[in-house]
Ligand SMILES: O=P(O)(O)OC[C@H]1O[C@H](OP(=O)(O)OP(=O)(O)O)[C@H](O)[C@@H]1O
């Protein structure tokens with residue numbers, strides 16, 4: 001399997017900035033918003049969106065970390081490392097993840113959220129939408145639409161955990 005970089009650091013930064021602008025434009029009550037990053041890389045993305053929001057709008061948006069593993073239909077985990085220190089009832093949630101593929105992680109994330117409160121609204125921001133949905137789920141904010149084949153893989157690297165910002169596609173060599 002060959003790996004090829006399809007998005008570099010600068011393009012990734014621009015995509016995150018654009019998502020942040022779109023969140024500002026589409027939400028009139030920014031003080032009702034809570035960012036919830038899906039572990040692992042969704043949390044770093046949410047932190048970057050939070051930083052841009054501070055730079056652009058001078059607001060400090062609450063941020064939580066959601067562990068979706070206990071709510072997955074395939075791999076059940078008993079450990080739950082979720083950290084949400086804000087009451088989400090009545091709030092507008094922006095779920096943040098790196099890759100949207102089948103949609104099963106987001107379904108689990110919604111389960112994890114409603115177990116903790118009753119949000120007024122839930123939106124979804126993803127860095128990459130690679131298609132192949134298995135559930136009726138779509139993202140409100142998409143950094144990049146990257147059409148893929150089923151047997152390919154999208155690898156998102158983030159400096160905080162991977163030492164570099166990049167998006168790669170892993171595919172069979174022809
Ligand atoms: O739409 P889906 O089919 O659910 O796929 C998307 C999820 O897959 C990846 O997580 P993965 O389970 O690979 O774990 P990781 O984040 O620890 O790599 C990615 O971070 C998304 O959360």
Ligand SMILES: O=c1cc[nH]c(=O)[nH]1
Nearest residue numbers: 099101152153154155
């Ligand atoms: O290609 C994929 C599919 C799911 N999650 C990823 O991170 N990459």
